[in-house]
Amino acid sequence: MGQLSRRELLVVGAAAGGGLLIGWRVEARPGTPAPSATSATFAPNQWIRIGKDGRVTLVVAQVEMGQGTYTSMPMLLAEELEVDLGQVHLEPAPPDDKLYGLPGFGIQVTGASTSVRLMYEPLRRAGATARTLLVNAAAQTWKVDPGTCTAHKGVVTHGASGRALAYGALAEKAARLPVPTQVALKDPKDFKLIGTPARRLDTPAKANGTAQFGMDVRVPGMKVAAIALSPVVGGKLADVDDARAKGIHGVRQVVRLEDAVAVVADHLWAARQGMAALSVRWDDGPNGKVSTADVVKELAAASLTPGVSARNDGDALAVIAAAKTKIEATYEAPFLAPRRWSHSAVRCTCAPTVARYGPEPSSSPVPGARRRRRAACRWRRWSSTTSTSAVRSAAGWIPTGCPMRSGSPSRWTAR
Numbered sequence: 001m002g003q004l005s006r007r008e009l010l011v012v013g014a015a016a017g018g019g020l021l022i023g024w025r026v027e028a029r030p031g032t033p034a035p036s037a038t039s040a041t042f043a044p045n046q047w048i049r050i051g052k053d054g055r056v057t058l059v060v061a062q063v064e065m066g067q068g069t070y071t072s073m074p075m076l077l078a079e080e081l082e083v084d085l086g087q088v089h090l091e092p093a094p095p096d097d098k099l100y101g102l103p104g105f106g107i108q109v110t111g112a113s114t115s116v117r118l119m120y121e122p123l124r125r126a127g128a129t130a131r132t133l134l135v136n137a138a139a140q141t142w143k144v145d146p147g148t149c150t151a152h153k154g155v156v157t158h159g160a161s162g163r164a165l166a167y168g169a170l171a172e173k174a175a176r177l178p179v180p181t182q183v184a185l186k187d188p189k190d191f192k193l194i195g196t197p198a199r200r201l202d203t204p205a206k207a208n209g210t211a212q213f214g215m216d217v218r219v220p221g222m223k224v225a226a227i228a229l230s231p232v233v234g235g236k237l238a239d240v241d242d243a244r245a246k247g248i249h250g251v252r253q254v255v256r257l258e259d260a261v262a263v264v265a266d267h268l269w270a271a272r273q274g275m276a277a278l279s280v281r282w283d284d285g286p287n288g289k290v291s292t293a294d295v296v297k298e299l300a301a302a303s304l305t306p307g308v309s310a311r312n313d314g315d316a317l318a319v320i321a322a323a324k325t326k327i328e329a330t331y332e333a334p335f336l337a338p339r340r341w342s343h344s345a346v347r348c349t350c351a352p353t354v355a356r357y358g359p360e361p362s363s364s365p366v367p368g369a370r371r372r373r374r375a376a377c378r379w380r381r382w383s384s385t386t387s388t389s390a391v392r393s394a395a396g397w398i399p400t401g402c403p404m405r406s407g408s409p410s411r412w413t414a415r
Helices: 069-081 115-142 167-175 203-208 268-277 292-303 316-322 388-394
Strands: 010-014 020-024 046-050 056-060 088-092 149-152 155-158 164-166 224-229 236-241 251-256 260-265 279-283 353-361 373-383 410-414
Touching (some): 056 069, 069 088, 115 155, 115 167, 155 167, 224 268, 236 260, 251 268, 260 268
Parallel strands (some): 056 088, 373 410
Antiparallel strands (some): 020 046, 224 260, 236 279, 353 373
């Protein structure tokens, strides 16, 4: 492996409490020194921590939604780090495109089968670099050649003398060593984890009920809302009769939006009962009579018109025309989800939010002038989503009426 590019830059420093912290920047700026891990501003794109207690922590930006990223990502790291898969603990990354944007995409997203493909080398390289530093730390401790030491299951061993030190005992010293610009990655034939069957790391918590999802969040005084959206793209809410809904015990409010209506209640059952009691009339708008057949017909017509060429190699039309055997088929897929894609059910189906309002003094008031005060809204939201940063960006306006000003403080927890 050659000189690390700025996409592959590794930064190492002492972690809080004395330990090893390794990360890599996806977009490190040229000429900008890497911040120390002890700095309050240290926030690498992806990183691992090894504490003095030997605990290995991997911060994962990829979302686990049943496809196995909470097992495959640790496998990539553990393979090169030389630890058992069960030794890797996970922390979900906070939403931040600059720090956790997927390489090549620039946004923090999970999808299109990109997690393993795009994180395969970065995660392996991070593990290999950590292993190299830990082996070097052990070699310096024993005053031997690093080449005479091996790492296995979180322990570095000197073969000739039989001496051994666990990663936790080496973490603090390893954090003070210079980062190697070249690290050797394993030959695939030597893989012990990658490519082998593995028990899902997230299964036990999901089986025993300890796994926390967005819908599991509970805060004092929290209300629950059920929402009904316009059944047609571009449709509007025409009228709502909420008399029966408001009479249901636990229902607190019926909120009318441009293309939706929501029932706010003390708990989910009351919200659902209230929603069922509503009498809603929709204005379907210009798309009210559009059918799946209409969509298919328009797409077929559009496919016959000139389009944009993303790539044009050779003369495909000539090759097809000269072929002795031609096979032609048309495939159609139903228009399943009016607002997103056909897998939109795994997207953000709930978003518990805490909003607090209070006065905020204006900055630098003019002496003698009346100090202006405005309402400030500070809020915290939990969300189940495949793109935490995109959800945060889209949350500039929420049903509570809380405005999203540039630079306004907010706290997010991705579930």
